Amino acid sequence: MIPLADLIDSDLLPPLLQDFERIIGLAATLDLVRAYGGLRIYIPIPARVRPDHPIAKIIGVEPLMALAEVYGAEDHFPLPKAERAILAVRNARIARAYETHKTARELAAEHHMTERQIERILAAAGVKAPVDRRQGSLF
Structure with a gap:
């Protein structure tokens, strides 16, 4: 699977x-x-950035130091969840999987969603149902 950072539109x-x-x-x-x-x-x-700081354990000391130079000593502030960007990536992955012959049912089970939610995502992405190569021509 492609890393999330390679797919997200910043x-x-x-x-x-x-x-x-x-x-x-x-x-x-x-x-x-x-x-x-x-x-x-x-x-x-x-001056208070240390390797054992919880954020340093996640991103490293150098990145935390870089953040500290800009945001250090400010009050606590909420870190956004980036839901819009993450949902856009999820929806693109769903559309790509559907185009490569996964069914809406399989995708719904895989993503813990309803089939209707998957269908809405596909419709919003403009994805057409893949051609069923198993069925021969009717005429």
Whole structure:
């Protein structure tokens, strides 16, 4: 499977996460979102960045230091979940899987969704049903 960072359109990220991407890169930003998305986080001042800091354990000391230089010592602030960007990637993966002959039923089970939700995603993506090569011509 292709890594999420290779598929995400960073324009879909909230402004704070776009700034984080600029500072520490998309992969580290997404690692931080996976760990703390939707929660309030605190970035320490640069002098207090240590390898055992919980955020350093996720993204590394150097990326945390880079964030600390910009966001250090601010009050706790909420880290966005990046839902719009992550849903766009999920929907693109669903559309691609459907085009390669997975059924809506299989995709619904795989993604813990209803078949109707899958059908809506496919319709929004403009995906047509794959041609069933097993059925011969009717005429």
